[in-house]
Amino acid sequence: MATEESRRIKDLDTLKALGHPLRMKLYRALQVTGAATASHLADQVDEAVSLVSYHLRKLAAHGLIVEADSRGGDARERWWQPADASISTRDEDFRDAPERVAVHTAVSRMHARQQSEMYESFLDTQSAWPGDWRNSAFSSEFMLSLTAEELHRLSDELNEVVRKWRAQGKAAREAGDVEGRENVAVHMYGFPFRT
Structure with a gap:
């Protein structure tokens, strides 16, 4: 980068x-x-x-x-x-x-x-992944009751967690620790809705 x-x-x-x-x-x-x-x-x-x-x-x-x-x-x-x-x-x-x-x-x-x-694409091919990867993959949905400010703070906190894990993975790759590492996509959304 x-x-x-x-x-x-x-x-x-x-x-x-x-x-x-x-x-x-x-x-x-x-x-x-x-x-x-x-x-x-x-x-x-x-x-x-x-x-x-x-x-x-x-x-x-x-x-x-x-x-x-x-x-x-x-x-x-x-x-x-x-x-x-x-x-x-x-x-x-x-x-x-x-x-x-x-x-x-x-x-x-x-x-x-x-x-x-x-x-x-992952769902279509997940049976080809080893069991530990299949067991680690996740899809979650949470329904929360928040204010706009709380949603903003939640976004900041989640982004900080992802930045920490991205930095850890980058440091490991740069150190040559690539055994067992794969590219991982993490998609997060947070938005208001009414029922």
Whole structure:
């Protein structure tokens, strides 16, 4: 990562750049691998290298990814990495104009669909995972009665817990402790609803 900070996207052009489904998949793949070339990513997303390169340049133009140091091999290949440890958006940054609301809603829906597809893919293949991984995977739903401020504090606490575990996994990988480690997705939502 270029920084260990989280970036909150507030401008519409950057949100639109991220709002393309393939770009979101490429960004997510870079979050997992840390750094990759267009060729590596094209294999992961099953798209042409030229198309992947185009979308990587769009992400870079908005500062979402940056060039990484070459990892060897062909010196002509460009390596890319996420510019920040994570990204987020908030409704409050886009509610000042109808177009901004519509774009934020559309990008949020696309992101939620991709998260759902990731989980459904796990469900489709879970029998192929070893028992300890199947026993550790979870899906939880909690119905709480909170104020808006309490929901905000809950979000902050949950994000802090995830940041702690992300740092622990990163430190272990950097120390060469990769035995038994897999990429793990953690999706959390917290939102009001009425019955």
